[in-house]
Amino acid sequence: MTATTGCEKFLDINQNPNAFTAESVTPDVVLAQALTNTAAIYSGNTPSYNSYSSWAVGYWSKTNTVSGYGEEQTYNYGTSYYAGLFDNTYDNLNDYNIIQTRGAANYPRHAAIARIMKAYGFLLLVDQYGDIPYTQALQGASNVTPVYDKAQDIYKDLLVQLTGAIADINAAPAGARSVGVEDVVFAGNMTKWKQFANSLKLRILLRESQTGNSAIDSDVRAQLQALQTAPDGFITSDVVVQPGYAQNTGQQNPFFTRYGYTAAGTSATERNYQVPTQFILDQYTTNNDPRVSQLYTMGARVIAGVNTPGYVGAVLGEANPPTTGTATASTRQASRFRGAETTSPGAATAGGIFKGVSAPTPLMLLSEHLFNKAEVETRNLFTGDAKQDFLNGIKASFIYFYRAGTTSLAAINSSTLATTTSATPGVTQYDTYIAANTANPLVNYDIATTNGALGKQAAIIFQKYLALNSVASTEAWDDFRRTGLPRIPLPVTAAQGKFPTRLLYPLSEASTNSGNVPAGVTQYTKIFWDVVD
Numbered sequence: 001m002t003a004t005t006g007c008e009k010f011l012d013i014n015q016n017p018n019a020f021t022a023e024s025v026t027p028d029v030v031l032a033q034a035l036t037n038t039a040a041i042y043s044g045n046t047p048s049y050n051s052y053s054s055w056a057v058g059y060w061s062k063t064n065t066v067s068g069y070g071e072e073q074t075y076n077y078g079t080s081y082y083a084g085l086f087d088n089t090y091d092n093l094n095d096y097n098i099i100q101t102r103g104a105a106n107y108p109r110h111a112a113i114a115r116i117m118k119a120y121g122f123l124l125l126v127d128q129y130g131d132i133p134y135t136q137a138l139q140g141a142s143n144v145t146p147v148y149d150k151a152q153d154i155y156k157d158l159l160v161q162l163t164g165a166i167a168d169i170n171a172a173p174a175g176a177r178s179v180g181v182e183d184v185v186f187a188g189n190m191t192k193w194k195q196f197a198n199s200l201k202l203r204i205l206l207r208e209s210q211t212g213n214s215a216i217d218s219d220v221r222a223q224l225q226a227l228q229t230a231p232d233g234f235i236t237s238d239v240v241v242q243p244g245y246a247q248n249t250g251q252q253n254p255f256f257t258r259y260g261y262t263a264a265g266t267s268a269t270e271r272n273y274q275v276p277t278q279f280i281l282d283q284y285t286t287n288n289d290p291r292v293s294q295l296y297t298m299g300a301r302v303i304a305g306v307n308t309p310g311y312v313g314a315v316l317g318e319a320n321p322p323t324t325g326t327a328t329a330s331t332r333q334a335s336r337f338r339g340a341e342t343t344s345p346g347a348a349t350a351g352g353i354f355k356g357v358s359a360p361t362p363l364m365l366l367s368e369h370l371f372n373k374a375e376v377e378t379r380n381l382f383t384g385d386a387k388q389d390f391l392n393g394i395k396a397s398f399i400y401f402y403r404a405g406t407t408s409l410a411a412i413n414s415s416t417l418a419t420t421t422s423a424t425p426g427v428t429q430y431d432t433y434i435a436a437n438t439a440n441p442l443v444n445y446d447i448a449t450t451n452g453a454l455g456k457q458a459a460i461i462f463q464k465y466l467a468l469n470s471v472a473s474t475e476a477w478d479d480f481r482r483t484g485l486p487r488i489p490l491p492v493t494a495a496q497g498k499f500p501t502r503l504l505y506p507l508s509e510a511s512t513n514s515g516n517v518p519a520g521v522t523q524y525t526k527i528f529w530d531v532v533d
Helices: 005-012 027-044 049-056 070-074 084-103 108-129 151-171 190-207 214-228 254-259 278-285 291-295 366-378 386-402 427-435 456-467 473-483 507-512
Strands: 060-062 239-241 274-276 299-303 306-310 361-364
Touching: 027 049, 027 084, 027 108, 027 239, 027 254, 027 361, 049 060, 049 108, 049 473, 060 070, 084 108, 084 507, 108 151, 108 190, 108 473, 151 190, 151 214, 190 214, 190 361, 190 366, 190 473, 274 278, 278 291, 278 456, 291 386, 291 427, 361 366, 366 386, 366 456, 386 427, 386 456, 456 473
Parallel strands: none
Antiparallel strands: 060 274, 239 361, 299 306
C-alpha cells in the first residue's frame, strides 16, 4: 500500500487514540489507529515488546558509545523496566473494546476484528506478566481496581474468544457494514482475518503444549485436532500493518524511525547504541548462512596488529564492548544492522531487518507459523508434512529478509513457496544454504535426531530463532523460556546466575491496585507454561 491522503489520516488521526470516547465516534474511525498502535507497541515504540525481547533473547547488546543499559546487560529487572508495555497495551486494548462493544450491532465485522486483536494483545501481556486483569479489565472508571485472573484461565478464554470472533464473522449479515481501507492489515478480507485467528490459536496451543499438566496437555491435544480441520485454514503470508508509512514526521515505520533515521534524514538517537551479539552472528557464520551479509555489515577486529574484517559482535555484560567506528589496537569495530547504516531514510529499501521508512510492520511472520506447524507435526500433535513445513519456514525467512520493504506480499505465500524460483529474492541464497548444510542436523531435517540436543524440535526452534531475529523477538523469547532452546550463553553479570522469566508489574499497579496485584512475584516467577529450568 502506498501513502495517500486517505492512508495518512490513519497515522495523523490522533496521537492518543484512547481519547475516542465520544459516543458519536464509530468503530471504523477507531480501527486503523488501533491497529497502527498495536504494530508500534509490538515492534517499534519506546518501549516495544520487540526491543525488550531482542535484548533478553540474545540478539542485541550495546556498544561503548553509550552508558546505561544496566538492566539489559545484567538481567536484573526492576518495576520501572519496560513498564510502559503494561499500560500502553491496556490503552490499546481499550480501543479494541470500544470497537467491539459499539460495533456489535451495526459493525459486526469491525467488532470481530477487534475481538481477534484483543486476544492478540492479552496474549502479549500474559506471556510477559503471567496473571493480569482480564475479566474485570477495560471497564474504565466503573472499575479502577480490577482483579487479576490466572494466566492459565486467560489462555483458555483467549481460545474461546478467537472461536467466537470467527463465528461472528460467519454470522455477519450480508447487508452489514463492510470493512474497507480502515483495515490496514487485510483491507477488509474477512477470510484472512479468520485465518489469522486460527494461526493465533496455534501459537497459543503450542505455547502451553509442554506444561506436564495432564489436564492442560489433554485439552491442548484435543483443541489441536479440531484446529487442524478448521474450514478457513491458516495464514498464507506475513501478517503486517501498513497504514501508509511514508517519509514524513509521525508517518514513518516506527521500528526504522527508532533505530534508523528520522524523517529529516538525521540518525535516530538509538542508531549507534545497539549492535548484534557475537552469539547471533556465530549462528549464521558457523552454519554457512548467507543471511549474515544481508542482515549485518562487516566489522573488524585487530589480529596480530592487523585490522581484520569480520563479523564482530558484543557480549552481554562485557566491560569493554566494541565501538562502531574504526578498530584500533585496543578496540573492536562492531558489525552493524544492515539498513540502519545507510546515509538516508529512503536508501534502506533492499530488505534486511529494518527495510525502510515505508516498510510495513509485521504482527506475525509466515515463517513463525510454518515452524509452529512443523513443531506440532513433529511431536505428533498435528498430522502433516513436518519436513516440508520446516523447509518452507526457512525459505519464508530468507524471502522475508531479502525482500524489499516496498514489495507486495500478494505473490509470496505458503502455497507457492515450494515452487518459487530464483526470480524471488532470497531463494537463490536459500538453495545455497540448504546445499551447504547436508551434514548439519540444524538444517537437514532428515538427520536431526528425534531426541537429544540436536533433535528435530531443537532444529525447528533454532531455525525459528534465526527467522524471528530482531523482527518478532518476543516470540523467540517465549520459545526460549518454554523450551530452553537455543542454548543462549548466560552472561557472567546476570543477576543470581540465571535468566529472568518475566517482567515485573509496573509501579503504577502497586500504587493504584495494590489489593489485587499478586504478592511474592519476582523476575524469576514463571509463567504457567514455562516448565524448563
